[in-house]
Amino acid sequence: GAGVSQSPSNKVTEKGKDVELRCDPISGHTALYWYRQSLGQGLEFLIYFQGNSAPDKSGLPSDRFSAERTGGSVSTLTIQRTQQEDSAVYLCASQGLPDQPQHFGDGTRLSIL
Amino acid sequence: TQLLEQSPQFLSIQEGENLTVYCNSSSVFSSLQWYRQEPGEGPVLLVTVVTGGEVKKLKRLTFQFGDARKDSSLHITAAQPGDTGLYLCAGEPGRRALTFGSGTRLQVQP
Numbered sequence: 329g330a331g332v333s334q335s336p337s338n339k340v341t342e343k344g345k346d347v348e349l350r351c352d353p354i355s356g357h358t359a360l361y362w363y364r365q366s367l368g369q370g371l372e373f374l375i376y377f378q379g380n381s382a383p384d385k386s387g388l389p390s391d392r393f394s395a396e397r398t399g400g401s402v403s404t405l406t407i408q409r410t411q412q413e414d415s416a417v418y419l420c421a422s423q424g425l426p427d428q429p430q431h432f433g434d435g436t437r438l439s440i441l
Numbered sequence: 442t443q444l445l446e447q448s449p450q451f452l453s454i455q456e457g458e459n460l461t462v463y464c465n466s467s468s469v470f471s472s473l474q475w476y477r478q479e480p481g482e483g484p485v486l487l488v489t490v491v492t493g494g495e496v497k498k499l500k501r502l503t504f505q506f507g508d509a510r511k512d513s514s515l516h517i518t519a520a521q522p523g524d525t526g527l528y529l530c531a532g533e534p535g536r537r538a539l540t541f542g543s544g545t546r547l548q549v550q551p
Contacts, residue, residue, distance in 0.1 A: 332483070359537060361537075361538055361539075363541075368527065368544065368546060369543050369544060370445075370447075370529055370531075370541035370542050370543045370544050371484070371529070371531075371539070371541040372541070373538040373539065373540070376537060376538045378537070384538065387538070419483050419484075421483070423537070426537060429474070429486045429489070430486070430539065432483025432484050432485070433483050434481060434482050434483050435481075435482075435483055
């Protein structure tokens with residue numbers, strides 16, 4: 329597709345389970361970002377990938393969170409042993425050149441019971 | 442940590458009214474961006490301001506970047522119900538990932 333695609337759009341799971349969230353960026357975009365948004369709030373940076381460089385993981389809130397980007401394209405954000413405070417919308421964005429805007433997907437709404 | 446504070450947090454107005462949303466920081470940003478986000482969707486970029494004192498207009502929306510590049514404002518003239526949404530400012534704090542404000546939720550009543 330032409331835009332950033334995220335799946336699933338909604339995920340409900342029990343506390344303690346692991347979850348994987350997927351992001352398909354715009355083709356050709358070298359930069360990919362993950363953000364987290366609590367209800368009605370701004371976005372919190374989680375992790376950033378740029379080409380083949382080591383990712384900037386400085387925003388990950390705990391070691392239960394990890395992400396990978398395979399082949400410079402699709403990215404997966406994994407949350408292990410989920411907690412209720414992990415409930416949020418997880419947004420992915422991709423970017424081409426540094427002076428170009430970030431394009432956001434519609435997010436995955438994660439609910440931890 | 443460079444923080445962006447937005448005000449007001451919530452705004453409910455009648456169609457046709459004017460409004461201003463503010464985005465303030467104690468830090469200098471190389472640029473500031475404004476986004477609008479509707480429920481169930483990702484943020485969509487409205488404008489980027491990069492020069493201190495810069496004013497940009499997008500139809501009924503006027504964006505201003507402070508002279509010191511620490512603050513910005515969004516002014517909407519004659520608001521329409523279609524302007525309803527969450528308005529977010531965001532800055533680049535020296536890395537490419539954005540720092541976002543907490544947002545202003547605008548509701549325009551017909």
